[in-house]
Amino acid sequence: MNKWLKIDLTTKEIKDFTIPEETLRKYLGGKGIAVYFLWKHAKKLEEKGIDLKELDALSPVNILIFATGPATGTKSPNSGRHHVMALKSPFTGSIGSGNTGGKWGAKLKFTGYDGVIITGKAEKPVYLSIIDGKAELHDAEKIWGKNSVETSEWLRNEHNQSKAGVSCIGPGGENLVPMAVIMNEEHRAAGRTGLGAVMGSKNFKAIIVEGNEKPKIAKPEEFEAKIKEHVEKLKENGVTGQGLPTYGTAVLVNIVNQSGLFPTNNWQKGVDADAEKISGETLTEKHLIGKNPCWGCVVACGRKTKVDSGKYKIDYTEGPEYESIWALGATTGINDMGAVIKANDNCDIYGIDPISTGSTIAAAMELYEKGKIPDEDIKGLDLKFGNADTVVELSRMTAFREGLGYWIGEGSKKLCEHYGAPDLSMQVKGLEMPAYDPRGAKGIGLSYATANIGGCHVTGYTIAAEILGDVDRFTTEGKASLTITFQDFTCVVNSAVNCLFLTFALGLDEYVEIIGPVTGWDVTAEELLKTGERITNLERMIINKFGITGKDDTLPKRLLEEKMPEGPSEGQTVDLETMKQEYYKLRGWVDGIPTAEKIKELGLD
């Protein structure tokens, strides 16, 4: 299967195209092929005389790509995911990128398409249906204004496809909130960098997908045999066979907190005395009503949850994940799991990023604590750390741009600049960092600092080695090569496209056993890792065009200069510069820019 769909919303032109096999092999699929498309688009805009540094991410010339890869929709485990990218993020000004679970990726594959490229801007709201191989644009006036759950239900009813995959924006995306997400299957999000606002700027509400075309496997017998082995490995592994299925990702709350790197009260501390109350164990004991695995998943970390009573009562929702619990809980000083579940549900149904939402509310709380936000600006909200009602209310107000919610939606960087205290914003390249303080695990600091999209944990999850594995978490030695390996391997995973959690049990050799039989290519582990490196570098070459260089590969001053005040990571700061220079040397970059030799070596010249 090699069929892609390109839709120009301005002209309503819909066309299919294929990609040369040598290009596919060079970029694999998913994120890799999306980065390749974005690079080509960037060059085209430059040829037209458009200054990419000044490019408005919400203008019709920005493009949005929904991509699957060779693993997606096959019998290889955990292959229901997809990757979404935009040339420019309206939230950060860097590249737009988000990876999401659910079933939409597999369902898109079953329509006969590998991916969809959206360009231009519709005159009035539209949505796209791709059902049994036929792509059509429809009027979306009736669903404009509906939240992600209502939109998904309406579309499945309208098309009489009760099990179809629906990817859509909620009010957050429609209102062009810079941190808006694209939701699918109601509670799964392409969550970072404001992709939902790009979708909203195009008057593009949703894509509904359904079909019966199964992905073609070049060597089916070899594939089946390897897949059986992979499933066994996943079931036998303690993390994928037991930890994640039983407690979900929230099982991390206690280990990260016990290790003293659980950012609390806007990263002023690394230990939350009440973390137990918002832990995976508490979620399981008091709120879990079932599991909702992604398509083809043998792990099932997805949680079906409820809040039985009280002002945050919810009969059914999903999640929250570890990162959301932290953002809407610990870093805002909240220890009420019901409130965290409610705020997370608001983020899901209204379509905004829970990590950036929670982290920006936390920044607002510290601004208030330090007397930087006047009372007249908060209109009756209690902005003290620990006020659960405020977090729940702001998670709604942000999607609708109401009151202080306007500034929360702009993110912590702009919020803190607006109130004259930029150092209180805990972000990298404008993207709020997730739930691990690098003062307690130095590699994740380098990973955040050098991530092309900004403060993100899933572009190079060194926590797997530093906290969950045997690597010394406090040393800076060896962290450059560790980060590079994680970043490049993650590019392979996100281009395959399947689930990063597989990598707790499966390594590059197993990815060879997936990619090889599916494509028929005689790939090696070295080739795959080189592909990952190529994708990282091409993505870096794009952001260099936006003016993003070594000066932006940094961390908030608090992490570089303020010693962790207490707990097991007490006294620690991050010596980023040492790690960064080693990283650049190993990468073949100078000041955050790939050298001509590196570009040539990777075939990117």
Add this chain to the structure above:
Amino acid sequence: MKLHIKVFASLRQKYPDINDLNPLTIDIQKGTKIVDIIKLLDFTTDEVHLILLNGIKASIDTSIEENESILSLFPPIGGG
């Protein structure tokens, strides 16, 4: 001397009431090895995958030297 023990995730199936806010406190001899505590709690060394002594990674062979130490025990876990 005193040792405060906390168990997490599936290890709580055996000790449902022991957690971060309600540790099990026992008296031990200075120099007791963590493996002996694991045996005392009736866990196998295979069940306990991650060990933190006062928040720092430790092994089953680590000796407990400080009074009022906190021992945190985890099965294999991951996420993100």
